[in-house]
Amino acid sequence: CSGPRGSSAQRGPHPSAFTPVNGYLNGYLRQETPPSFPGNARRPGPCVPPPPSPPRAPLAPPAGPGPHPAPIPLDFDISSPLTYGTPSSRVEGTPRSSARGTPVRQRPDLGSVRKARQVDLHSDGLAEDTVATEQSLGQKLVIWGTDVNVASCKERFQRFLQRFIDPLDKEDEDIGLDLNEPRYMQRLQEINVVGEPFLNVNCDHLRSFDENLYRQLICYPQEVIPTFDMAANEIFFDRYPDSILEHQIQVRPYNALKTRNMRNLNPEDIDQLITISGMVIRSSQLIPEMQEAFFRCQVCAFTTRVEIDRGRIAEPSVCKNCNTTHSMALIHNRSMFSDKQMIKLQESPEDMPAGQTPHTVALFAHNDLVDKVQPGDRVNVTGIYRAVPIRVNPRVSSVKSVYRTHIDVIHYRKTDSKRLHGVDEETEQKRFTEERVELLKELSKKADIYERLALALAPSIYEHEDIKKGILLQLFGGSRKDFTHTGRGNFRAEINILLCGDPGTSKSQLLQYVYNLVPRGQYTSGKGSSAVGLTAYVMKDPETRQLVLQTGALVLSDNGICCIDEFDKMNESTRSVLHEVMEQQTLSIAKAGIICQLNARTSILAAANPIESQWNPKKTTIENIQLPHTLLSRFDLIFLMLDPRDEAYDRRLARHLVSLYYQTEEKMEEEYMDMAVLRDYIAYARSYVNPRLGEEAGQALIEAYVDMRKIGSGRGMVSAYPRQLESLIRLAEAHAKVRFSDKVETVDVEEAKRLHREALKQSATDPKTGIVDISILTTGMSATARKRKEELAQALRKLIQSKGKAPSLKYQQLLDDLRAQSDIAVTKEMFEEALRALADEDFLTVTGKTVRLL
Known part of the structure; x- marks a missing residue:
């Protein structure tokens, strides 16, 4: 579409300001002298030329004498398309009533131009101020620089909302919906009940329903999404006229087919809708961003409002009332602001090319999307790719030729369905429908549920049942107890496990499996980790030039599990930071003037190899792996994974490994529990089951502890410390969670005692006497050696x-x-x-x- 030509640019304004367009758009319209447009209109990259339009009916003949129909509007408000010409909807503090009174909230995520000009698709100039029928009007007018016809776009999207059905759709968001009814009409009903004015639209559904509408959404999101907002609100308020919402509904598309690896983003994608995935590594504080500036004349006190236009606010140079130049002053406390947050997203390891370092991209979240994701979360982000110029100097208006890019976020979606669900996600209640909860509770009543869950964990790894049971209890965790208000302090609920033994006994495989299962897991290797990489380090922000705290692996895995391989190869300074994390669950930092205490409520799952490459049975655990006893005593369970060197065992293991290669998927699915059920089972228990110690279980724990102390007292050995009692309590609580029990019972204490004893038999046995001696782990020397x-x-x-x-x-x-x-x-x-x-x-x-x- 080219700019205006000839006499059309000298046309005066039309007296009518509020005009219906094609029966759909009864918007807040404004006629004004159209400015000259640049010849190089915004090119949509690979999305043009648009597909040929369908055959149209002949246009109406030129108007004759008689009453004139409404003139063609050349501008319509697209940054807030739901004003409907009603003064009440533009006034701040409008009471929330029905459709016309529900206030409109601007969308800083779109950042679109305030007025979108419509032009005639089939002519070189602007649409003439001639009379046309509604039919021809709807077919001819498009937004300048695009092929988007507002009336047609809105009509097609309304048809999509009212008719789209996908009975085969199996998304988490669809739980509780009738898949044989229009999906998005049920969503609108939810909005009416819950009151959250956001409609998430799956772009894959839109693409299967209307390919051309999907193409327009990807190429021109700034123009199309406001039209979608308008269409959704019309349907909603027609159906629910008495509904009260905080503001009018905003459509948030996600799952765009144009899902890109972030390092492949290029200038073709600018101002288009994209979806990328990655891990959040940093989020800024809340930043107030001005959306509407309030100016007052210093001479005559005349006031005016100016809205933001692509990140800039044009200050009025002349007062419209008294014509004084440069007399307008900005009044901050009368201006409108929106919340904004800057987020750094890092590329996922699976998307990284060989030999490359991770790529990062900046995101800007607005309003309700602020603080939706935390560092450590893996997300799919849908948004509009932007490019902004960099100033040579803040005081000079000239800019560099190289632009800085970012993404304005429209929708977040936490990813990786293979992982456990987070504890504090908003969708938690939606995920567990009544049917799913019934299924999980039926499973919990089975007598062998503990064994079945342990078998479902890492099914490709042969035997090691007790180790799998220990890791299973670590995934469930104990009950968190906070007694700080009574002065008794905080007791950790996380269980720490150390695996040590011969090379090639699938220690690293277990660690990788757990890392891929938990939602906030981090995987690191001992030799490749530094103390600051595990905790936090101070860096200078490249944009603000201020010192900021960048969190490390232990903080990122807060409420998750941190898997550390090659634990024995860590240097001493790196290992020393783990002491506070493993017992107090906090991380104290005092660097570069930043003094703070970070939460690190993480479970540690570590793997270590012996210093002689082969486990020496004549040496103690500490002599074999050369770890300080102060660190070893903080592990609840220490398992040895030794190579038995037994012909019968070797034959069974070889048969198991070979069977993994020729077994069909159907047979494997029959043998093992469904992974989706395992994930839901653990997530439900972590969220909703918080067992407490009963009288009988407390007495059983006391007896177990006293018995452990008695074993060594006769020979002058110490076979248990208070830390071992706390470990027993945590293990018993985790076992009660496996049974979905709100009370810890004697059976849980018995299993905790058995598992703890099995671990001690392997790791705390004195090689000289063959007797369990906890002193080996707590003091580094057995009682026999000390004597x-x-x-x-x-x-x-x-x-x-x-x-x-x-x-x-x-x-x-x-x-x-x-x-x-x-x-x-x-x-x-x-x-x-x-x-x-x-x-x-x-x-x-x-x-x-x-x-x-x-």
């Missing part, structure tokens, strides 16, 4: 005293003498430990190769 060390120090003391009053002794001579009289093999390390013990008692001192008595 042997004390006995050797006493023997050395007696040996030195037997030498008489010699002031000094030779180091090697003393070692040889001790070896000669000892009935056990004394190593050099044992001898040095005995010397250090005596030196601590101020009995002797070692200088070089000489031992001097004090």
Whole structure:
């Protein structure tokens, strides 16, 4: 469409301001002298030329004498298309009544030009001010720069809302809907009941119903979405005239077919509707953005309002009342603002090309979409791709030729149906319909539900039933208890598990499975992680140039699970940050003037390999994996995954692995529980089941703890600490959640005790005596080793005293003498430990190769 030519540009305004268009648009219209348009109208990229129009009826003959029908409007308000010419709907504070009184809220996500000019599709100039029939009017007029005919677009979208049915649709949003009835009419009924004035429209449905309308939506979202708003509101208020809404309905399209990898976005996509996916890594604070400026003349106090136009507000240079130049002052507290938030979205690992670093894109969310997503969430974002110029200098109006891009968000959708559902999602109640809840409760009543759920977890990994049960209880978690108001503090509900053992025993496979299952999971490797990468680091924001806190893996996995592989290869400074997280569930930061405490209510699932590559059964767990005992004692369960080197086991394992390759999908589905049921089961239990300790269960826990302490007391060993009792409580609560029970019972305590005992049998057994000794994990040394060390120090003391009053002794001579009289093999390390013990008692001192008595 080209700009105006000839005498049409000198046309004066028409006296009529409010005119119906084709029976549909009774909008707030304005006639004015049309400005000259640039010859290069906005090109929609690959979306033009539009498909040929269907054959039309002949146009009406030129008007003769007689009454004139309404003239053709050349402008219509598209940034807020629902004003309907009613003064009440433009006044702030209008009471919420019916369609005409429901206030309109502007859409900063569209950012469209205030007035959209309509032109004649079949002529070179603007539509003449001649009389035309409604039929010809509806066929000829399109919005300038597009092929969008408002009346036709609205009519087709209304037809889509009233008629679209997809009985095969199986989306989460469709739960509770009758799939044999018009889907979106049921959605409008929901809006009437719930009162949330937003209609989410699946672009895939629109494409299957009307291909051309879908193309127009993708190419010209700024013009088409307001028309959709208008159509949806007409249907809604015709059907529910007495409905009270906060503001008129806004249509939010999602799931556009033009789903792009964010690194493939290019200038062709500017001002078009796109859908991209990724993970939120940072979100800013709320930013107020001016939508309508209020100006007052300093001379005559005349006031006027100016609306935002593509991010700019044109300040009036002349007062319309007294004609004084540069007398208008902005009054901030009378202006209108909207909420805005900047969000950084990072590319998903599966979308990344080989050898590339993750790509990020900036998003801007407005109004209700502010704070809808948090760092760590994986989302599909539908929005309009924008390009804005960069100023050379803030004080100068000149701009650079390189533009900065961002996306104005229209719709968020949390993704990855393979993962568990989040705890605090708004759609949680919609997801669990009465039928689904009944099914889950029927499952919970089965006697073997615990075993069935454990088998459904990582079915491709052979055996390791107890380890799978431990991870299952970690997924359910305990009951969170907050007693800060009584001064008793906070008790963590998260369960921490460490897997250690021989290489090739599917430790990393289990970690990957859990990471792909939980909604806010993070996966990291010990050698590739730094202390700040796990916690938080301070960086300078490239746009505001201010210091901001960028969160790490532990904070991003808040309310989720952080999987750490190669745990033993972490350096000491990186491991030290885990102490606070694993017990207090918080992360304290004091860097660059930023002092804060972040929540890190995350479960840790870690995997470690032995230092000798093969597990040495003659050494303790701490000697095998070289981890500090202060860290090991914070793990609730420590499992060993050893290679048994047994021919029968090897044959069974090989048969299982081979069967995975030739088994059909149908057979595998028959054997294992449906993954969707497993996800819903865990999500429902985490959201709605909060078991509390009963009297009997409390007594059973006390007995279990006392028994554990008794085992070692006779031999001078410590076989349990209070931390082990807290672990038992958490495991018992998680087992009660598996049964959907609101009360922890004795059976839960028994299973927690059994699982805890199995883990200790493997990880806390003294290799010298074969007895469980919790001291190995809590102090780093078994009671037997401690006793042997004390006995050797006493023997050395007696040996030195037997030498008489010699002031000094030779180091090697003393070692040889001790070896000669000892009935056990004394190593050099044992001898040095005995010397250090005596030196601590101020009995002797070692200088070089000489031992001097004090």
